[in-house]
Amino acid sequence: xxxxxxxxxxxxxxxxxxxxxxxxxxxxxxxxxxxxxxxxxxxxxxxxxxxxxxxxxxxxxxxxxxxxxxxxxxxxxxxxxxxxxxxxxxxxxxxxxxxxxxxxxxxxxxxxxxxxxxxxxxxxxxxxxxxxxxxxxxxxxxxxxxxxxxxxxxxxxxxxxxxxxxxxxxxxxxxxxxxxxxxxxxxxxxxxxxxxxxxxxxxxxxxxxxxxxxxxxxxxxxxxxxxxxxxxxxxxxxxxxxxxxxxxxxxxxxxxxxxxxxxxxxxxxxxxxxxxxxxxxxxxxxxxxxxxxxxxxxxxxxxxxxxxxxxxxxxxxxxxxxx
Numbered sequence: 114x115x116x117x118x119x120x121x122x123x124x125x126x127x128x129x130x131x132x133x134x135x136x137x138x139x140x141x142x143x144x145x146x147x148x149x150x151x152x153x154x155x156x157x158x159x160x161x162x163x164x165x166x167x168x169x170x171x172x173x174x175x176x177x178x179x180x181x182x183x184x185x186x187x188x189x190x191x192x193x194x195x196x197x198x199x200x201x202x203x204x205x206x207x208x209x210x211x212x213x214x215x216x217x218x219x220x221x222x223x224x225x226x227x228x229x230x231x232x233x234x235x236x237x238x239x240x241x242x243x244x245x246x247x248x249x250x251x252x253x254x255x256x257x258x259x260x261x262x263x264x265x266x267x268x269x270x271x272x273x274x275x276x277x278x279x280x281x282x283x284x285x286x287x288x289x290x291x292x293x294x295x296x297x298x299x300x301x302x303x304x305x306x307x308x309x310x311x312x313x314x315x316x317x318x319x320x321x322x323x324x325x326x327x328x329x330x331x332x333x334x335x336x337x338x339x340x341x342x343x344x345x346x347x348x349x350x351x352x353x354x355x356x357x358x359x360x361x362x363x364x365x366x367x368x369x370x371x372x373x374x375x376x377x378x379x380x381x382x383x384x385x386x387x388x389x390x391x392x393x394x395x396x397x398x399x400x401x402x403x404x405x406x407x408x409x410x411x412x413x414x415x416x417x418x419x420x421x422x423x424x425x426x427x428x429x430x431x432x433x434x435x436x
Contacts, residue, residue, distance in 0.1 A: 121255075122251045123157055130153055130159045134166055137168065137169060137170040138169055143169075143172055144180075159193055161194060161197075166206065171205040194222050194223065195225070198224070199233050200227070295311040297309045300335045300339070307339055315425050316347070318332065320351060321354060323355065324355065326362050330369075344378050347425045348382050350383070351385040352384060352385060353385055353387045354387075367402050371406045381424070382412045383413055383422075383425050384412065384414050384421075385414075385421050386415070400412045
């Protein structure tokens with residue numbers, strides 16, 4: 114049986130995340146791991162992180178660039194204060210580290226590279242000893258943790274420390290299955306499905322396969338038409354099977370989105386992405402460009418559709434919508 118490539122442990126009392134890469138990894142495993150780490154840091158409000166890269170080998174130049182670009186986007190408003198990396202004695206790994214740091218310059222937290230965990234921990238905790246391998250005070254985090262699950266974990270831990278019971282972190286019980294029962298299909302082809310949840314007026318666009326440029330634009334135009342016709346406030350777009358957009362389609366989508374959203378009543382957009390970091394970066398970069406047009410709406414990214422439903426069904430006063 115192949116060894117799990119990544120171990121994540123979280124200490125709520127220290128706001129500390131310990132990350133151990135257990136073996137050499139493929140490009141897809143590396144990118145999935147970076148995404149999981151960023152999800153934990155943002156959702157668990159981590160302040161200190163130790164990442165042991167000593168067994169991972171050296172990431173490719175493309176993976177290094179994707180990591181740097183992703184860090185600049187994902188960590189822009191992070192609570193992270195210090196990030197320590199443990200590297201092997203291979204020169205190539207140190208060169209890769211400095212390349213990522215240079216490409217992701219101006220990150221809002223301190224970074225450091227070390228040859229041993231002890232050195233890294235001493236720097237992180239200013240000399241205070243802490244054993245990441247000890248079970249006490251650490252919570253094991255699943256590798257495929259979602260944004261919603263990580264946020265719920267943080268809420269539950271905080272509530273337990275205060276001696277309170279929690280539901281989903283907002284005092285609300287959400288039944289996703291019940292809401293999905295009353296779905297009306299508005300538009301369907303062999304490559305895209307657009308449906309409306311009657312109970313909560315949630316519009317969902319789901320790509321069923323990779324598409325041509327004309328098919329993509331047709332699906333987006335239909336989404337925009339139904340958004341305006343039904344005065345939609347909550348939209349979910351499932352891009353898991355879409356693949357990567359061409360630059361031409363990205364530029365077209367940016368212009369079309371600004372035109373439609375600026376005249377719509379959209380308040381929340383849930384984007385369900387695949388595990389491919391290039392697709393995730395494309396989704397997040399496009400969203401950032403659209404919001405530069407001073408259009409005010411909330412966007413969240415998910416790896417599973419039900420998580421997007423949970424977020425869209427949160428009440429307006431939920432703390433997640435104020436962060």
